[in-house]
Amino acid sequence: MTAPATTPPPLHLVLGEEELLVERAVRGALDAARLADPTADLTRTRVSELTPPVFAELVSPSLFSEGRVIVLEAAQECSAEIADAVLGYVAQPADGIVLVVLHSGGGRSKAAKSLPTALKKVGAVVTECAKITKPAEREAFVRNEVRRAGGRIDAAGVLALIDAVGSDLRELAAAAAQLVADSGGSIDEQAVRRYHRGRADVNGFMVAEKAVAGDRAAALESVRWAQQIGVPQVLVADALADAVRTIARVSAAGRGNPNQMAGELGMPPWKIRKAQGQSRGWSAGALAEAMRVVARVNAEVKGAAADPDYAVERAVLDIVAARERR
Numbered sequence: 001m002t003a004p005a006t007t008p009p010p011l012h013l014v015l016g017e018e019e020l021l022v023e024r025a026v027r028g029a030l031d032a033a034r035l036a037d038p039t040a041d042l043t044r045t046r047v048s049e050l051t052p053p054v055f056a057e058l059v060s061p062s063l064f065s066e067g068r069v070i071v072l073e074a075a076q077e078c079s080a081e082i083a084d085a086v087l088g089y090v091a092q093p094a095d096g097i098v099l100v101v102l103h104s105g106g107g108r109s110k111a112a113k114s115l116p117t118a119l120k121k122v123g124a125v126v127t128e129c130a131k132i133t134k135p136a137e138r139e140a141f142v143r144n145e146v147r148r149a150g151g152r153i154d155a156a157g158v159l160a161l162i163d164a165v166g167s168d169l170r171e172l173a174a175a176a177a178q179l180v181a182d183s184g185g186s187i188d189e190q191a192v193r194r195y196h197r198g199r200a201d202v203n204g205f206m207v208a209e210k211a212v213a214g215d216r217a218a219a220l221e222s223v224r225w226a227q228q229i230g231v232p233q234v235l236v237a238d239a240l241a242d243a244v245r246t247i248a249r250v251s252a253a254g255r256g257n258p259n260q261m262a263g264e265l266g267m268p269p270w271k272i273r274k275a276q277g278q279s280r281g282w283s284a285g286a287l288a289e290a291m292r293v294v295a296r297v298n299a300e301v302k303g304a305a306a307d308p309d310y311a312v313e314r315a316v317l318d319i320v321a322a323r324e325r326r
Contacts, residue, residue: 006035006036007036008029008032008033008035008036008098009029009032009098009125010090010093010097010098010099011090011093011098011099011101011119011122011123011124011125012025012029012098012099012100012101012124012125012126012127013101013103013116013119013120013124013125013126013127014026014100014101014102014103014127014129015103015104015105015116015126015127015128015129015130016104016105016128016129016130016131017104017105017129017130017131017266018129018130018131018132018169020169020170020173021127021129021169022102022129023238025100025127025129026044026071026100026102028127029069029071029098029100030042030069030098032098033067033068033069033098034067036067037066037067037096039066039067040066040067040068040069040098041066041067041068041069042068042069042071043058043068043069043070043071044071044073045058045070045071045072045073046072046073046074046077047072047073047074047075047077047078047079047082048074048077048078050072050078050082051081051082052081052082052084052085055082055085055086055089056085056089058070059089059093059094059097059099060094061094061095061096061097062096066096067096067097067098068096068097068098069097069098069100070097070098070099070100071100071102072086072099072100072101072102073102074102074104075101075102075103075112075115076103076104076105076106076107076108076112076113076115077107077108077112078109078111078112078115079109079111079112080109080110080111083111083112083114083115083118084111086099086101086115086119087115087118087119087122090119090122090124091122101115101119101124103115103116105130131266132169138162138167138169138172139158139159139162141169141172142158142161142162142172142176143158145172145173145176145177146176146179146180146187149176149177149180149181150180150185151176151179151180151183151185151186151187152185152186152187153176153179153187153188154187154188154189156188156189157187157188157189157191157192159189160189160192160193161175161176161179161187161192164192164193166268166270167268167270168205168242168268168271170204170205170235170238170239170242171205171239173235174204174205174231174235174239175195178195178229178230178231179191179192179195181230182195183195204226204231204235204236204237204238204239204240205239205242205243206222206226207219207222207223207226207236207239207240207316208236208239208240208242208243208244209243210222211240211243211316211319211320212243212244212247212278212282212290212319212323213278213281214281214320214323214324215320216317216320219316219320220313220316220317223236223312223313223316224313227309227312233301233308233309233311233312234301234302236301236312237294237297237298237300237301237312237315238298240293240294240297240312240315240316240319241294241295241297241298243278244287244290244291244293244294244319245291245294246267246271246275247275247278247279247282247287248287248290248291249265249267249275250265250267250272250275250276250279251275251279251282251284251287253265255276258270258272258273258276281323282323285325286322286323286325287322289318289322289325290318290319290322290323293315293318293319293322294315294319296315297311297312297314297315300315
């Protein structure tokens, strides 16, 4: 009997560490599951926090056959026991459950390292999310983002956009989508320069920069302008999370040469240098509070809040307040 066209693949392997691409892959799996069951629930857990019995409970069919998407994060950290449990389950997956395994491609143990190969053999849908580090890869990413948004961009426009925005993929993705909307779909160097001279360059990362700097008035002005020009709330929430987490990671790493720290932190030197400056206004307690705020707003803009715009504004104010209480 042929399965319905809307039946989602039961197993996904998301391979790599490029956060934006990983999150898109998770969202894609969830969206596919919700085509079959609009009430499908999402559960995320790190494999290091699992035991075989807990995993078995996660993937057990529910009494009422509700759809579920189970995301196993950092599968490169899994023990042999958990790897065996996962492989035992995928040999006979339960109906209505989609298992998404996030794996960096490396691994601490033989079982963890060999898990991706084993999952590929049993038919996992594989999404490659390798880190984008080379200029040619970043240029290809920009072209794909513009195409994804329904536009087209010439070579000079690609280089101009990267020059204006920088190497952060979330910023590039937001800028590409906004440019397509503002330009009617056809982007060249002139369109990029015009876009970045006007107020339309307000995006989630500008909002986040004002918020983590403690500039309440400018942060609110930016977030409201972003809402007016149609920047999605999820991009603003992602930018807030990225800013807070970057400051927290850089602060924890201590002072140092950004060029030398780049490899250890997996960030470009310019981003570390910027976060070092921002971190001077933050205490460890204030950062912990801000981390809770960005986790909350991330859930709110993805469906937990009745008014996502209000949720984002409240998060901005709470981040500023956390910094002030340092």
